[in-house]
Amino acid sequence: xxxxxxxxxxIIIFSCTNTTNNSKEHIVKNSVVADLExxxxxxxxxxxxxDDPAIWVHPTDINKSKIIGTxxxxxxxxxxxxxxxxxxxxxxxxxxxxxxxxxxxxxxxxDILVGTNRSSNTLLIQKINKEDGSLEDISARLIxxxxxxxxxxxxxxxxxxxxYYVFLNGKNGVIEQYLLIATPxxxxxxxxxxxxxxxxxxxGMVADDENGILYVGExxxxxxxxxxxxxxSIQGTLIANSGSENEFIEYDIEGLAIYYAExxxxxxxxxxxxxxxxxxxxxxxxxxxxxxxxxADGEVDGVEETDGLDVIxxxxxxxxxxxxxxxxxGFNYEGDSLQNQNFKLVxxxxxxxxxxxxxxxxxxxxxx
Numbered sequence: 333x334x335x336x337x338x339x340x341x342x343i344i345i346f347s348c349t350n351t352t353n354n355s356k357e358h359i360v361k362n363s364v365v366a367d368l369e370x371x372x373x374x375x376x377x378x379x380x381x382x383d384d385p386a387i388w389v390h391p392t393d394i395n396k397s398k399i400i401g402t403x404x405x406x407x408x409x410x411x412x413x414x415x416x417x418x419x420x421x422x423x424x425x426x427x428x429x430x431x432x433x434x435x436x437x438x439x440x441x442x443d444i445l446v447g448t449n450r451s452s453n454t455l456l457i458q459k460i461n462k463e464d465g466s467l468e469d470i471s472a473r474l475i476x477x478x479x480x481x482x483x484x485x486x487x488x489x490x491x492x493x494x495x496y497y498v499f500l501n502g503k504n505g506v507i508e509q510y511l512l513i514a515t516p517x518x519x520x521x522x523x524x525x526x527x528x529x530x531x532x533x534x535x536g537m538v539a540d541d542e543n544g545i546l547y548v549g550e551x552x553x554x555x556x557x558x559x560x561x562x563x564x565s566i567q568g569t570l571i572a573n574s575g576s577e578n579e580f581i582e583y584d585i586e587g588l589a590i591y592y593a594e595x596x597x598x599x600x601x602x603x604x605x606x607x608x609x610x611x612x613x614x615x616x617x618x619x620x621x622x623x624x625x626x627x628a629d630g631e632v633d634g635v636e637e638t639d640g641l642d643v644i645x646x647x648x649x650x651x652x653x654x655x656x657x658x659x660x661x662g663f664n665y666e667g668d669s670l671q672n673q674n675f676k677l678v679x680x681x682x683x684x685x686x687x688x689x690x691x692x693x694x695x696x697x698x699x700x
Contacts, residue, residue: 365630384640582606637662
């Protein structure tokens with residue numbers, strides 16, 4: 333009898349621990365299917381490894397554009413638009429990344445990628461080769477952060493001064509703002525110019541360069557909005573309906589990205605990790621909540637528990653003529669077999685068609 337009771341108890345415990353915490357998942361009715369997926373990241377089977385993608389646009393041949401993805405166990409992967417891995421760099425436990433174009437490096441103009449390296453609690457700075465999207469370290473020195481465990485990151489290019497900045501956060505809620513500086517040796521150094529703070533753990537961040545706004549996802553609260561210039565106030569505003577008051581959002585708030593459109597229009601997109609969905613807010617004004625959607629099973633498997641994401645409005649060749657959303661997939665399946673994590677690619681026009689009237693498609697406007 334005791335053995336029967338023990339077995340029943342184990343079954344109950346197993347059932348409770350394996351019941352999804354996605355109590356709001358069924359509420360999000362809108363869904364799309366992914367067009368493509370990337371090669372899985374190298375990792376021990378079952379590890380939480382892939383995390384955050386960035387989309388890099390080739391300067392002369394859009395078809396040579398790349399997706400760069402982090403492996404928070406040991407490095408960075410570079411994929412082509414078919415999802416095939418073309419480069420891999422074992423440069424440390426890289427958590428989040430972001431990129432910008434045409435940084436003035438003395439007499440040169442380069443594209444750059446930054447990331448948080450949790451192996452050394454440092455800021456990673458890479459040059460993106462404009463020919464093939466390969467990466468090269470361009471840090472002037474080992475840049476050690478003062479935050480408690482580096483986590484999220486994003487870049488910001490000021491429209492007022494043309495300065496380039498990096499925002500980097502840690503698990504203790506501190507956000508550092510660094511000015512990027514070209515050195516005489518054609519490397520990049522930084523100067524800490526400001527600190528911000530949220531009460532609990534943040535991760536996802538994105539800057540709206542055109543509007544001078546920094547968005548910060550406080551995982552268990554919602555999305556904060558700060559002014560991005562270093563002389564601006566350190567006080568932020570919590571975006572309405574970006575937290576638990578919204579029935580379509582369930583914590584954690586994770587990746588953030590901006591879909592740009594002309595005239596200050598466009599969207600702020602956030603991954604709602606707790607219910608496997610994505611929330612879309614207006615980019616303008618008070619960032620009104622618009623809708624949510626999921627990425628369901630199709631020819632490519634669906635997506636669960638997304639960490640990072642990125643979006644671009646530009647036409648990327650025949651495969652993505654109206655822009656592209658890239659998301660990390662927490663549970664990557666091939667049939668019934670669980671594989672290492674990867675990134676899923678979704679055409680923007682699929683997402684735009686989810687609402688009536690449809691969301692904007694602006695595949696030429698670019699804040700570069």
